[in-house]
Amino acid sequence: MIKVILITGASSGIGYDSAKILAGQGHKVYGAARRVELMEGLRDKGVIPIKMDVTDEQSMADAVQKIISAEGRIDVLVNNAGYGYLGAIENVPIAEAKRQLEVNLFGLARLTQLVLPYMRAQKSGRIINTSSVAGKAVIPFGGWYNVSKYSVEALSDALRIEVKPFGIKVVLIEPGGIKTDWGIIAADNLSASSKETAYQDAGFRMARLLRFGYTSRFLSNPKRVAKAITRAVNSRYPKVRYRLGAGSGLIVFFHTVLPARWWDGIMRKICKIK
Numbered sequence: 011m012i013k014v015i016l017i018t019g020a021s022s023g024i025g026y027d028s029a030k031i032l033a034g035q036g037h038k039v040y041g042a043a044r045r046v047e048l049m050e051g052l053r054d055k056g057v058i059p060i061k062m063d064v065t066d067e068q069s070m071a072d073a074v075q076k077i078i079s080a081e082g083r084i085d086v087l088v089n090n091a092g093y094g095y096l097g098a099i100e101n102v103p104i105a106e107a108k109r110q111l112e113v114n115l116f117g118l119a120r121l122t123q124l125v126l127p128y129m130r131a132q133k134s135g136r137i138i139n140t141s142s143v144a145g146k147a148v149i150p151f152g153g154w155y156n157v158s159k160y161s162v163e164a165l166s167d168a169l170r171i172e173v174k175p176f177g178i179k180v181v182l183i184e185p186g187g188i189k190t191d192w193g194i195i196a197a198d199n200l201s202a203s204s205k206e207t208a209y210q211d212a213g214f215r216m217a218r219l220l221r222f223g224y225t226s227r228f229l230s231n232p233k234r235v236a237k238a239i240t241r242a243v244n245s246r247y248p249k250v251r252y253r254l255g256a257g258s259g260l261i262v263f264f265h266t267v268l269p270a271r272w273w274d275g276i277m278r279k280i281c282k283i284k
C-alpha cells in the first residue's frame with residue numbers, strides 16, 4: 011500500500027537514506043530539513059523537499075498543511091531530525107541545553123501534535139521516532155544528549171498507549187554508532203564546550219575518539235538504519251523498538267546488567283577520567 015510519509019532530518023545521513031529508499035518503494039515521501047539544497051538529489055528519486063526547522067512552529071505547521079492540501083492525509087511521520095551537543099554538565103550553557111531539547115525532543119513532540127488530528131480522523135497512522143542507544147545508556151559528556159533521547163523514549167512509550175485506540179502505532183528506532191555527520195558535529199561541540207576548562211583533557215580525548223570512530227570503518231552504514239525504518243513503515247505489525255548498528259546490543263546489555271559503579275568505571279577508563 012502506498013503511504014504518505016513526512017520524514018524530518020532528510021538532508022543528511024539516516025533521514026536522507028530513508029527518504030530515498032521509501033520513495034524508491036513507491037511511497038509519497040516529503041523530506042524535511044533546514045538545508046533544502048542538500049535534498050535536491052532526492053527530487054529525482056521522487057522525494058518532495060520541504061524547508062523546515064523543528065524549532066520553528068510556523069515552518070512545521072506550514073509543512074503539515076502543505077501535505078494535507080496536496081494529499082488529504084499523512085500516514086507516517088518519521089521524527090528523525092537531531093544532533094548532539096556534547097559537553098560537561100558544568101560547561102554546557104543552559105541556552106545550548108535548551109536548544110538540544112528544542113530540536114531533539116520538543117520539535118518531535120510538536121510535529122507529532124500537528125499530525126495526530128489527521129491520523130485520528132483517518133483512524134490509522136504511524137509515528138516513528140529516531141531515538142538512540144543514548145536513550146538507554148549514559149556516556150560522560152553526553153548528558154544533555156542523553157536527556158533528550160531518554161525523553162524521546164519515555165514520550166514515545168506513553169504516546170504508544172494513548173493513541174492505540176485510534177489505530178495509530180508508535181515505533182522507536184534505537185541506532186548505535188552510525189557513520190553520518192552526527193559524530194563530527196558532536197565532537198566539534200564537545201571540543202568547543204571543553205576548551206580552556208577543567209574538563210579540557212578528558213573532553214578533547216573523547217572528541218578525538220569520536221572523530222576517529224566516525225571516520226573509521228567500525229561504524230554502521232546509515233542504510234542499515236534506513237532499512238529498519240522502512241520495515242517499521244511497511245510491516246503490518248511493526249516492532250515497538252528496532253535496536254541496531256555498531257555496539258547497540260552490547261552497550262544496552264552491559265548498561266542494564268552491570269552495577270552503576272562498574273559502568274562508571276568502564277566509562278572513566280575509556281575516557282581516561284581519573
Ligand SMILES: NC(=O)c1ccc[n+]([C@@H]2O[C@H](COP(=O)([O-])OP(=O)(O)OC[C@H]3O[C@@H](n4cnc5c(N)ncnc54)[C@H](OP(=O)(O)O)[C@@H]3O)[C@@H](O)[C@H]2O)c1
Pocket residue numbers: 018019020021022023024025042043044045046062063064065090091092093094113140141142143144184185186187188189190191192193195232
Ligand atoms: N549517527 C549516529 O551514530 C546516531 C546514533 C543514534 C541516533 N542517531 C540519531 O539519528 C538521527 C539522525 O541523525 P544522523 O546520524 O543521520 O545525523 P546527520 O547526518 O547529522 O543528520 C541530522 C539531520 O537532522 C537535521 N536537523 C538538525 N537540526 C535540525 C533542525 N533544527 N530542524 C530541522 N532539521 C534539523 C539535519 O538537517 P538540517 O541541518 O539541514 O536542518 C539533518 O538532516 C538524529 O536524531 C540522531 O540523534 C544518530
